[in-house]
Amino acid sequence: MNFTAEPMHARPRPQEQLERLFAGGWPEFIFHDQETKLHIGRVRELFADLELVLLDGDEPVAAGWAVPLCWNGEVDDLPAGYNDSLARALAAYDAGRTPDTHAVLAAQVHPDRQGTGLAAKLLTALCEDAARLGRTRVICPVRPTHKSRYPLAPIERYQTWTRPDGLPQDPWLRTHVRMGARVLAAAPRSQVIAGSVAEWESWTGMPLPDSGDYVIPDGLSTLRVDRAAGSAVYTEPNVWVRHR
Template identity: 55%
Template sequence: MILRTERTDARTWPREQLAELFSEGFPAFITADPVSKEYIGRVREWFADLDLMLTDEDGVPVAGGWGVPIRWDGRADTLPSGYSQSLVRAVEGREQGLAPDTLVICGAIVSPSLKGRGLAGRALGALRDAAGEAGLSRVVAPVRPTTKARYPLTPIDSFVRWRRADGASMDPWIRTHERLGAEILAVAPASQTMSGTVAEWEGWTGLALPESGEYVIPDGLSVLRVDREGDVGVYEEPNVWMRHR
């Protein structure tokens, strides 16, 4: 498939095309991250050159991805705590006048009808190319391992070690990054923290949450902790830090 890379803000995309592209996107509770809500506006305004769409021969978006630039010294122990902290570091770094040297790939998506054709890898490749054009020498990603949702009670430290018989990661999204040469650097046990009322969580998950305690939720990579008396549910999403270069 011949693809063209465009900035997402280059034009107005037909609503039906975006609906198709994002029809199998992230779970509803992913929007309950207060840190992301606070910083995402400035991220979209300031780092639009790192928010890309891949289009087919007819100009229809078939994949996309985005990231943020940060300053990082290359050591695993000085990485952001995960996705949310990457947004904070990017925005505050710009406000402080720090010159970034690293792209954090924050997400990538492929049209559901075209999965299995290598488009996710091409979206990651487009972001790596954009990093080079922006003068960012390092590329890392807090990867959301999709298969982890089948094992929400397993610590991310253990899950990340699981391998198939051929030595590849058991998780397909980690494998995609590995096929492009990325290596696992560290785990991010609380890459994002989502919080909401009990009623909100019942709406996001479709579950009744009748008492305080821990719940396994649809598409959750870890458990939801509910406090009925405080009327709050908190979910910490684990990711895996991977380095492309």
């Protein structure tokens, strides 16, 4: 099959094709992060050309996007995670600094095409785009796709779990590592999503009758509910990887 990658916004695309590509894959609560909402509009506008789509003929089969930021290559200087990457990209832009790093913040493979290696093709295209723009480093705060099966495990431990062949147990981390990426560090507070108990009940589809910690569908960690305050908070852990 002949796959090509191009900027998502290079041409108009049929809405129904995009809806199929982006159908599913994300829990509802992820769309209610107030900190993301502070930055995302400006980020997606300023860096729209860093969104790529992978085409099979004319059909979009995968998409991903990145932000440009400044990072000195040391673990200590990594952004705290997804939200901090948005803030760091805007800070570099506003200060007129030349970004040296491409942070790939999201990737999506068409639901009918997952598990067929398209994710690696998409990541390769994003890395090539970074090189074309003279950015020497490519990093990703990976949302490990099987972490929701182990919401009680600390991300610092989860990121070390490997199969007998030495590759990560987590399939999405495995795709990165198989491409030659290195696991750099855990990002235990990549996103912090707070809402009222009623909001969380609607986002999770679960009654939350008591205060305490809850395992929630597609949560990579648990949800902490405080009934007296009427609020609940979820902290999303990710794993930083660096591509070659």
